[in-house]
Amino acid sequence: MLKVENITKYYGNLLAVDNLSFQIKPGEIFGLLGVNGAGKTTTFRLILGLIDKNNGTITLNNEKITYDNIDKIGFLPEERSLLTKLTVIEQVLYYGQLKGMTEKEIIEKLDYWLERFKITEYKNKKIKDLSKGNQQKIQFICAIIHNPELIILDEPFSGLDPLNVEMIMDVIKDLKKEGKMIIFSSHRMEHVELFCEKLVILVNGRSVLSGEINKIKKDYQKKNIHILGDVDSKKLEAIKGVENITKIGKELVVKIENESFIKDVFAYVKKCDNILKFSVEDASLNEIFIDKVGATYE
Amino acid sequence: MNKKMSCLVKHSLKKKIKTKWFVVVNILIAILIISLANIDRIISLFGGDFENTTNILVVDNVGVFDNFKKYFEQNSKLIEDVGNYDIKLSKEKVKKLETDIEKDDIILNIEASTDNYLQAQIISFDSISLMDSQLISTSLNNIKDDYVLEKSGLTESQIASLTSSVKIEKKVTSPDKDTYKDSEYKDLLSTGIITLFIVPFFIFITTLVQMLGAEINDEKTSRGMEIIISSVPPKTHFKSKIIAALSFVVIQSILLIGYGLLGLLIRFLLSNSAGSVNSVVSGYISQGITIVKNSGLIEVISKALPIIIILFIISFIAYAILAAVLASITTNIEDYQQLQTPLMMIIVASYLLAIMASTFEGALFIKIMAFIPFISVLLAPVLYILGEISLVSLGISTIVMLVFTWALYYFGIKIYKVGILNYSSNNLWQKLFKSLKKEGR
Numbered sequence: 001m002l003k004v005e006n007i008t009k010y011y012g013n014l015l016a017v018d019n020l021s022f023q024i025k026p027g028e029i030f031g032l033l034g035v036n037g038a039g040k041t042t043t044f045r046l047i048l049g050l051i052d053k054n055n056g057t058i059t060l061n062n063e064k065i066t067y068d069n070i071d072k073i074g075f076l077p078e079e080r081s082l083l084t085k086l087t088v089i090e091q092v093l094y095y096g097q098l099k100g101m102t103e104k105e106i107i108e109k110l111d112y113w114l115e116r117f118k119i120t121e122y123k124n125k126k127i128k129d130l131s132k133g134n135q136q137k138i139q140f141i142c143a144i145i146h147n148p149e150l151i152i153l154d155e156p157f158s159g160l161d162p163l164n165v166e167m168i169m170d171v172i173k174d175l176k177k178e179g180k181m182i183i184f185s186s187h188r189m190e191h192v193e194l195f196c197e198k199l200v201i202l203v204n205g206r207s208v209l210s211g212e213i214n215k216i217k218k219d220y221q222k223k224n225i226h227i228l229g230d231v232d233s234k235k236l237e238a239i240k241g242v243e244n245i246t247k248i249g250k251e252l253v254v255k256i257e258n259e260s261f262i263k264d265v266f267a268y269v270k271k272c273d274n275i276l277k278f279s280v281e282d283a284s285l286n287e288i289f290i291d292k293v294g295a296t297y298e
Numbered sequence: 299m300n301k302k303m304s305c306l307v308k309h310s311l312k313k314k315i316k317t318k319w320f321v322v323v324n325i326l327i328a329i330l331i332i333s334l335a336n337i338d339r340i341i342s343l344f345g346g347d348f349e350n351t352t353n354i355l356v357v358d359n360v361g362v363f364d365n366f367k368k369y370f371e372q373n374s375k376l377i378e379d380v381g382n383y384d385i386k387l388s389k390e391k392v393k394k395l396e397t398d399i400e401k402d403d404i405i406l407n408i409e410a411s412t413d414n415y416l417q418a419q420i421i422s423f424d425s426i427s428l429m430d431s432q433l434i435s436t437s438l439n440n441i442k443d444d445y446v447l448e449k450s451g452l453t454e455s456q457i458a459s460l461t462s463s464v465k466i467e468k469k470v471t472s473p474d475k476d477t478y479k480d481s482e483y484k485d486l487l488s489t490g491i492i493t494l495f496i497v498p499f500f501i502f503i504t505t506l507v508q509m510l511g512a513e514i515n516d517e518k519t520s521r522g523m524e525i526i527i528s529s530v531p532p533k534t535h536f537k538s539k540i541i542a543a544l545s546f547v548v549i550q551s552i553l554l555i556g557y558g559l560l561g562l563l564i565r566f567l568l569s570n571s572a573g574s575v576n577s578v579v580s581g582y583i584s585q586g587i588t589i590v591k592n593s594g595l596i597e598v599i600s601k602a603l604p605i606i607i608i609l610f611i612i613s614f615i616a617y618a619i620l621a622a623v624l625a626s627i628t629t630n631i632e633d634y635q636q637l638q639t640p641l642m643m644i645i646v647a648s649y650l651l652a653i654m655a656s657t658f659e660g661a662l663f664i665k666i667m668a669f670i671p672f673i674s675v676l677l678a679p680v681l682y683i684l685g686e687i688s689l690v691s692l693g694i695s696t697i698v699m700l701v702f703t704w705a706l707y708y709f710g711i712k713i714y715k716v717g718i719l720n721y722s723s724n725n726l727w728q729k730l731f732k733s734l735k736k737e738g739r
Contacts, residue, residue, distance in 0.1 A: 012728075045524075045719075048528045049528075050524065050527055050528060050719055051719065067530070067531050070528065070529065071529070073528070075524070075525065075528050077521055077524045077525065079521045080520070080521065081520060081521040081522045081523075081524055081525045082520065082522065083516070083517070083520055083522050084520065094305070094309050095525055095529070097301075097302070097305040098302055098305060098306070098525070098526060098529035098530055099529055100301065100302070142525065
């Protein structure tokens with residue numbers, strides 16, 4: 001288990017991470033959300049020990065993270081960290097050996113992963129000759145090839161097209177099934193919402209929202225009612241508990257203060273004609289974020 | 299961790315050696331060195347008048363031909379690199395010989411003189427060289443001495459005593475008597491020493507500084523450093539870069555020595571199969587070997603060789619440490635190139651001081667500079683070989699460099715740890731000074 005407890009990091013007078021705490025258990029995917037400069041990369045660097053923290057403790061399986069157990073961590077940095085003059089095999093061999101693997105082990109695993117990502121033909125190609133997406137796949141392979149217990153993925157989907165995002169997501173889900181602890185950062189809420197169990201949203205290094213996504217959504221009182229039919233939005237607005245109404249395509253999305261107002265809305269809608277849809281949904285993470293922080297996320 | 303260190307060293311070394319440019323440059327260097335070792339043969343291969351035999355036709359009107367020939371041969375042996383001479387007694391008249399004279403012929407007409415015992419006339423197609431003129435003149439003076447002594451009525455033993463050289467016994471009282479401070483070859487040797495020791499060292503240091511900086515910068519700017527430092531401690535990375543750079547220098551030095559030996563082997567094989575080539579270059583080579591043998595240089599260097607080698611190794615390490623630290627604090631190769639300028643200036647300054655050492659003999663400033671780290675590596679061995687400083691001083695200079703290198707490593711590693719993961723030049727000096735105070739893992 002990764003335990004991050006009350007870590008604080010200052011860069012000079014700038015507070016980069018403010019008393020941040022979270023835990024990740026084996027088989028969990030943890031999302032670290034925040035806009036650029038929120039403190040996501042600093043948090044990762046603190047976990048890896050690349051920079052010193054001012055306060056707090058970080059442990060992996062109840063052990064302080066040192067160079068003795070660092071090989072249990074796989075790291076995919078946000079920016080391309082590949083040595084572009086090397087070939088794919090040379091690059092993976094180099095990083096793999098630095099993680100304590102033998103050449104034979106690396107080559108065996110590399111073949112598997114190249115096959116899985118459908119890029120076997122690039123094995124002997126130079127990194128600089130690969131597309132941005134394929135470079136990201138190689139970087140991803142470098143992060144997981146040594147079968148780490150904790151996988152840190154800093155913006156893993158950047159530069160990838162939807163097909164490749166899907167491919168990497170599938171691999172991440174498989175790694176979760178294998179019991180890996182996965183922590184990944186993104187500035188895209190939908191990525192986190194899609195497959196994270198837990199998250200922390202950082203604003204200026206401070207956690208503004210954290211915990212299990214389902215629980216966060218459940219605990220959040222406000223709901224959205226999606227209505228498709230001949231309804232009068234002015235009459236809907238007049239109902240007590242309705243905060244606002246937005247139109248998405250042909251649908252109306254009615255935001256209500258809490259679940260107790262659903263019946264009032266429904267009482268009005270059932271009197272209307274041609275009602276094709278009436279569904280109550282939890283608020284999106286983005287809405288929760290805006291509500292909590294008082295600003296839009298991106 | 300040793301496994302990871304060897305992986306880093308292997309990778310770094312491979313990056314330097316397993317490139318087409320390394321191969322191309324080494325092929326060119328090998329060709330150049332082998333060619334230089336056999337330059338006389340290459341010149342001969344293209345043809346030309348290299349035999350350079352001068353025919354001296356002596357018209358002897360006094361009966362001194364045998365003596366002249368004997369003295370001429372003796373005198374020419376004393377001088378290195380003289381041409382070939384074919385001395386013949388001619389029965390022909392001078393007028394006849396003068397009509398048939400060829401380019402390399404010298405007609406020497408020796409006659410008796412009423413007021414000066416002997417007189418001679420030299421007739422040649424072109425003006426004769428100063429060397430030929432002096433050889434003929436000296437030999438004529440020699441036979442004139444014999445001629446006069448014969449006429450003087452002195453006994454043979456008296457003549458022998460009179461003509462023998464004055465015995466001179468040499469005694470040096472200086473404690474540095476083993477050095478050849480006042481050697482007649484000093485100027486010549488100082489040039490040789492600079493060429494043989496200083497120039498390759500200068501080239502190696504500049505290559506090392508540039509190569510090491512570029513490599514660290516490449517890993518840093520590509521952000522590969524984050525992956526590397528999340529796998530191995532900065533200290534291991536730092537050491538691996540220095541070991542790889544030194545290994546490269548050792549490999550390149552071995553290759554250079556190998557090319558030199560190969561050149562000499564080819565020279566040896568060619569001389570065995572085709573006989574020796576008489577040329578200016580051969581003369582210079584044999585002259586150089588004679589000078590080195592006579593000067594006592596080999597004895598002087600062999601005494602200090604272990605210290606000089608230690609000083610070289612320590613200095614290479616120090617330069618490598620400084621280059622690595624400078625590269626770590628820069629964020630791109632342009633910044634590094636600017637930052638390495640002062641370092642390059644130090645190398646150039648030490649090179650110039652080493653060259654000037656023989657000109658400014660006894661200069662206190664130059665002697666003091668021989669103890670200054672980074673400068674000492676080029677200057678101290680030269681001053682020692684030139685007899686300007688003693689073996690003990692050379693040892694002290696090495697110890698100063700050792701202590702300095704240790705301090706450089708101790709503080710350098712602290713800066714390196716912070717520098718390699720720093721991508722901003724904001725508050726750089728503040729960060730570096732702060733890093734000197736803390737203990738990292």
